[in-house]
Amino acid sequence: EVQLLESGGALVQPGGSLRLSCSASGFTFNNYAMSWVRQAPGKGLEWVSAITNSGGDTYHADSVKGRFTISRDNSKNTLYLEMNSLRAEDTAVYYCAKGNRPSRPYYFDYWGQGTLVIASS
Amino acid sequence: EIVLTQSPGTLSLSPGERATLSCRASQSVSSDYLAWYQQKPGQPPRLLIYGVSSRATGIPDRFSGSGSGTDFTLTISRLEPEDFAVYYCQEYGNSRSFGQGTKVEIK
Numbered sequence: 001e002v003q004l005l006e007s008g009g010a011l012v013q014p015g016g017s018l019r020l021s022c023s024a025s026g027f028t029f030n031n032y033a034m035s036w037v038r039q040a041p042g043k044g045l046e047w048v049s050a051i052t053n054s055g056g057d058t059y060h061a062d063s064v065k066g067r068f069t070i071s072r073d074n075s076k077n078t079l080y081l082e083m084n085s086l087r088a089e090d091t092a093v094y095y096c097a098k099g100n101r102p103s104r105p106y107y108f109d110y111w112g113q114g115t116l117v118i119a120s121s
Numbered sequence: 122e123i124v125l126t127q128s129p130g131t132l133s134l135s136p137g138e139r140a141t142l143s144c145r146a147s148q149s150v151s152s153d154y155l156a157w158y159q160q161k162p163g164q165p166p167r168l169l170i171y172g173v174s175s176r177a178t179g180i181p182d183r184f185s186g187s188g189s190g191t192d193f194t195l196t197i198s199r200l201e202p203e204d205f206a207v208y209y210c211q212e213y214g215n216s217r218s219f220g221q222g223t224k225v226e227i228k
Contacts, residue, residue, distance in 0.1 A: 111165035
């Protein structure tokens with residue numbers, strides 16, 4: 001059974017930093033691309049960042065480019081999102097999502113339960 | 122970036138009725154890279170449809186997807202109580218963008 005378990009969400013002041021983690025199990029982690037997708041309270045889904053199966057290529061939405069960094073440790077079956085210079089508009093539930101292929105194009109066939117990030121003073 | 126516009130914003134229907142949800146893209150979606158997801162309150166999204174019309178594992182056949190180019194449709198043939206939720210389309214060949222969602226609520 002595929003399982004994705006996010007952690008690291010917290011209340012942080014604007015301008016602060018946070019690192020999210022997503023622990024994966026139930027599939028061969030290094031065979032699939034992964035992404036982070038967020039959802040602000042009461043709003044829709046927004047793709048944030050993506051990484052290929054090997055970690056060789058990463059992609060970020062314009063809204064987070066230069067502030068967020070996606071990475072993965074295939075030896076630990078774990079996906080990360082390093083978030084710097086956080087803004088109020090980054091407040092959201094952050095979902096870890098598994099791609100159905102090692103690289104683009106891919107849809108998201110499994111999602112974690114999400115972790116809440118609140119950027120507020 | 123491809124922008125997806127979903128309509129209507131809210132669909133009020135009764136169990137047993139047919140639901141038709143629309144997703145329109147700002148430019149042609151290449152190679153049918155269009156997916157649909159269902160999200161219930163407090164839950165993560167769940168994949169329903171990929172490649173415009175292929176049902177994901179375990180998705181009942183009352184859900185169907187159709188369309189091409191810039192116009193796509195998700196149809197729920199007969200609404201069950203568990204189908205009342207928010208539905209999102211996503212283009213995954215180019216920008217990975219999502220539509221803003223359509224809420225299917227009980228009338």
